[in-house]
Amino acid sequence: MKNVDKYTRGYFMPPATSLKWTQKEYIAEAPIWCSVDLRDGNQALIVPMNLEEKLEYFQMLVEIGFKEIEVGFPAASETEFAFLRTLIEQNLIPDDVTIQVLTQSREHIIRKTFQSLAGAKKAVVHLYNSTSVAQREQVFRKSKEEIIEIALTGAKLLKQCAEETEGNFQFEYSPESFTGTEIEFALEICNRVLDVWQPTAANPVIINLPATVQMSMPHVYASQIEFMSENLSYRDGVILSVHPHNDRGTGVADAELGMLAGAQRVEGTLFGNGERTGNVDVVTLALNMYSHGVDPKLNFDNIPGIIAVYERLTKMKVGERQPYGGELVFTAFSGSHQDAIAKGMQWREERAGGNWSVPYLPIDPKDIGREYEGDIIRINSQSGKGGIGYILQLKYGLDLPAKMREHFGYFVKNVSDQQQKELLPEEIHDIFMKQYVNIKTPIELVKSRFTEEEEQDFRTIVTIRADGATKEITGSGNGRLDAINNALQTHLDIEYSDLVYKEHALEIGSKSQAASYIGITASNGTVYWGCGIDADIMTSSVKALFSAVNQMLGKQ
Template sequence: MKNIEKYSRGYFMPPVKSLKWTEKEYIMEAPTWCSVDLRDGNQALVVPMSLEEKLQYFQLLLEVGFKEIEVGFPAASETEYAFLRTLIEQDLIPDDVTIQVLTQSREHIISKTFEALQGVNKAVVHLYNSTSVAQREQVFKKPKKQIIDIAVTGAKMLKKYAAKTEGDFQYQYSPESFTGTEVEFALDICNQVLNVWQPTADNKVIINLPATVSMSMPHVYASQIEYMSDHLNYRDNVILSLHPHNDRGTGVADAELGMLAGAQRVEGTLFGNGERTGNVDIVTLALNMYSHGVDPKLNFDNIPKIIFRYEKLTKMMVHERHPYGGELVFTAFSGSHQDAIAKGMKWREEKERQYWTVPYLLIDPMDIGREYEGDIIRINSQSGKGGIGYVLQQKYGLDLPAEMRESFGYSVKNVSDRKHKELMPNEIYDIFTNEYVNINTPVEFINYRFTQNDHYETIVSILMNKEEHEFIGVGNGRLDAISNVLQNQLGIHYKDLIYKEHALEIGSGSNAVSYVGITAMNGDVYWGCGIDADIMTSSVKALFSAVNNMIVKLQLPVEKKVIFSNGS
């Protein structure tokens, strides 16, 4: 690509190596989650939410289980101010939930913020000012000392206004654009703010280190976080928080490694909504922990319902491939994937294993409100016999023999390929029934009756060319006797009969289903399926279906050789 020389690495490594986080295998407990959907997420919407929509979204966040929710920037607009006052005056904030508000380090904004907070039970007041080299040089045109003065002055004003405002307040400071700030300077400005607030065990403060713009690989951010964690003043009384954005597509990785490096709190949004490429996605973060057997302390057991409400209120769409939430993330179209999933599901059912280990599925879709039917295996021209067979079994109770699944799989793939579309389960079932089930032309089975001596003897009624005939057959078993009628008296020759039967337990009362495969004299295999309340009748119908498929495909003549009729 052109112009690569114009780009440099604008981030800063810590002055000493900070790599203790690399020794940890996984995140062992959930952080404190803070949703910033109603502030950071809302300001990034093409059309920000109305007051009523924000109230509905706030309720959604409560149902998910957030205990800290940033509700806005009350000094920024009348809607933001009114929303906060509505929450307080209508007593809509549960006792165990803390709201958070954002303010710049400017006195008229801080004053307006505390005015909006009057009478709140508990609130985090989030103070920020930008500290990066680019912002200092290009926007503020101020040296480091004056940037520190902005933060320290703001910290003092928070204490002043909190002291004369009814409510319980916790302080939070963010060196905005932390990732573009020299780490030593970020540490200096945070420590000077901490010296103003002097946190205690009973009155902890939050230091939030945002990847306002994600600038480095995740391991660099983790090293920055670990250095800050190791060197902050009052560390035992500081809650170290992250606010990763997703400019490089690494927001989740930044947060995960940052937690390994010492962060105790994460600010983010549902499905990653936010400015530019968005905030860190809390759904993904939480369910990543869940996949490791760690309780994320958030409730995502009905993802489809959450997505419906999220999309309705934000007018944003959750992408089909979005981790965990996307419509297709548990879906396999590939034949080999489908086969492995189907076998894994069957193995789990038979073995009753404690741990979820189904191939290709990180977690059990049912645990987050997704359905096996229609979610896991979907059929198109890339699908294989295992997936197609799985759909028929799960949806319709049809457990096809392995050889028949392969034959039917080609039929389904050909239809999907010809139509250039995914096939729904009902379409697959229709193809199966039209091609295999109770096929009665050109030779239609009508009825039979048996007698048994040393062998089975049958009189079977058959309709051909609109004429009914009766034939006598003898065999080692009932199906063999009828098969001998077809071969010896109608001249329909085949070999290697394959047979399988089972009860049809889905949607059919007490019906039975049988499958028959026959090998034509040229080596091709033809299949049929019979469904009937009587297991023997279903077997006969399956045989006739297979024979009819062979006759039609090979254009075989059907000749009447010996006819038994009216007892003569």
């Protein structure tokens, strides 16, 4: 591409290699989660939420289980200020939930922020100022010492205002644009702020290290976090937090590796909503832990319901391939994938559960409110016999013989290919019923009756209708179905062999009915299939035989 030479790597590695995090296999416990949907996420919306919408969204976050929620930048607008006052004055904040507000290190903003917080049971006041080389040189045009002074002035004012304001307050500091800041300078400014606040294990503060703009690969960010974690002053009194954005598309990786490197807290949003390419997606982070058997301490057992509220209030859309939440993330169209999933589900059912290990499904979709039907296997021209058969069995209770599944699978794929569209389960069922079930032409079964003779030899009289005429044919065999089969071949002058037979009760829809499947091989080697459905198992078998024979006669 053109102009590549004008880009440089604007991040800074720690002076000493920090790679202890690479020795950890997985994240063993959930971090402290802080939702920033109502601040960072809300300010990124084309139309920010109004007061009523923010209240509804806040309630959803509480129900999900967030114990820390950044509710806004109260000095920024009257809506933000009014929202915070409504939460406090109407006692809408549960006792176990801490609200958080954001403020720049500017005196009038800090003072208005504390005005908005008066009477808060517990609140985090999040102070920030930008520290990166680009911000210092281009935006503020200040030296390092002048940038430090901005932070210290704000930190001191937070202490003063907290003492003067009714409420219970915890402090947080972010060297905003941390990823573009020299690592030694980031450490220095954070430690200078900590010297002002003098945190203890009993009264900790939060140091938040945001990937305000992603500038490096995730392992670099992790090394930066580990360096800060190991060198911060008052470490026992510091809760180390990360706030990744997603400019390089690795927000989740930044957060996960950051936690391995020592971060105890994560700020993020549902589905990654936020400025530019968004914030880190808390849903993905939490369910990644869940897939490793770690309780994320957040409740996402109804993802479809959460998505519905999220999309209605934010006017944003959850992408079809968004991890865990997207419409298609558990869906297999590929025939080989469908077959593996269907067999994996059957294997699991045969063993009555146990550890989840179904191919292609990292978690059980039902655990987050998704349905097997319509969510896991969907049918188009790329689908296979396993998936198509699975749909019929799951939704309609039709358990086709393996070879019939293959036959029907090719038929359905051709229909999808010709129509250039996905086929819904009801369309697949309709195709099956029309193509295979209770076929009455060119020969219709009117009725049959049997007489049992010696040594289990059965004799049958079958009434059939063909070409508008009704007649009776007779046959005998070692069973009822064999007797009818012999009658058809003898009196209709047709020839076939190798009957494949299967029957079962229909457990879905109507328990009183039975399904039978029969495959016959014509003299030219072609196999024809039929299905019979009836309240009587014997009648369903006979209908299946007639359906298969009619398929054969219809193709001759």
